[in-house]
């Protein structure tokens with residue numbers, strides 16, 4: 001059992017501030033073909049100033065010292081901008097903090113002695129690779145199905161040469177903030193990718209450069225969503241509740257409109 | 265494949281059909297309930313209302329259209345529900361609502377499925393009158409009274425009213441979203457109206473069942 005040393009001011013690892021003990025239940029899965037299971041780990045002396053991924057690094061160091069296999073998890077920028085980190089933490093995609101990626105979640109959001117259950121994203125379209133890492137290629141395929149502009153838009157235009165209404169450019173910018181992490185799919189009770197797809201569809205539908213391929217884009221992306229095995233939106237709104245970039249469901253409504261206008 | 269086929273083949277097309285049919289059925293639920301409130305006015309008024317409906321020139325047509333609405337809504341709902349459950353073959357050990365899902369939204373498939381059972385029994389009871397407690401000669405009011413005088417049936421109707429209210433509390437606003445209506449100002453209001461509407465439906469239909477039980481039940 002881990003010891004609690006919450007009152008000791010940081011001597012370990014040069015971290016200042018409080019340290020706490022955590023009990024972790026981590027999903028371990030050898031590869032995509034074997035069945036996974038939870039492993040229990042106790043970690044003590046975890047600085048509350050650490051990020052969640054620092055804490056997992058600490059766990060992996062401990063496991064390596066014990067001669068055990070470290071836990072595989074996805075990460076890259078650790079600055080909340082790349083969308084590589086994932087993780088279902090205590091039942092919340094990207095952890096308990098609102099609109100925050102896992103890499104920007106800090107141990108101060110947890111309490112001393114707390115049990116933290118860590119699971120990978122779970123969806124048919126995101127098959128497991130190893131431990132907490134899943135294959136999010138289906139998002140790339142979804143973008144390949146239509147999330148781009150392939151017509152020539154010429155060189156860099158003069159400022160204000162192409163008029164875009166302020167409201168449209170704001171909305172397009174909000175939609176373009178999507179980092180493609182997949183939290184929307186992970187949190188959706190139906191594992192639907194509609195927030196992700198609709199962010200891309202909205203972003204391009206709102207700008208002049210996106211007009212030429214507008215109808216094909218929505219038709220192709222909707223077809224791809226179905227074919228890749230994502231579920232259908234039933235308008236719960238869990239996606240927008242967990243989205244680290246605060247992409248809103250008005251994008252899904254816009255995609256719904258785009259869909260029937262494309263069919264007409 | 266024609267544009268029409270394509271529209272329905274993919275998820276969003278089905279969702280939108282669900283939305284349109286859902287809205288029509290929401291309207292029906294309200295009209296049916298307010299019409300049935302005539303039981304509070306007494307036997308004669310209720311029977312007169314029944315007579316009026318049966319003699320509408322397009323009664324058969326309305327009845328069949330309604331049946332078609334229900335059937336398509338149910339079948340499409342089941343197809344979508346199966347697809348959705350397949351989209352996540354392995355569930356989470358721990359999963360919490362992050363603030364979006366409501367009791368109504370997360371039970372749509374269950375409340376909807378329950379409603380199939382309700383519809384079958386309700387039609388057998390009232391429309392076809394084949395359950396044993398209904399005599400042939402009875403008029404509309406008599407049929408309703410006969411069914412709801414039985415505490416078990418009255419309970420069944422109250423439970424069904426609650427289930428329907430729950431289903432519609434999400435369904436009404438969800439239809440608008442599926443049909444592409446979203447407004448930062450009006451959507452939050454619509455969500456509240458939707459819940460209120462669900463409550464009205466649940467309370468309204470329950471009141472009819474309880475009123476008839478009290479009036480015609482053995483203790484009444």
Ligand code: FES
Nearest residue numbers: 078082083085103
């Ligand atoms: S690691 Fe880049 S967003 Fe978290």
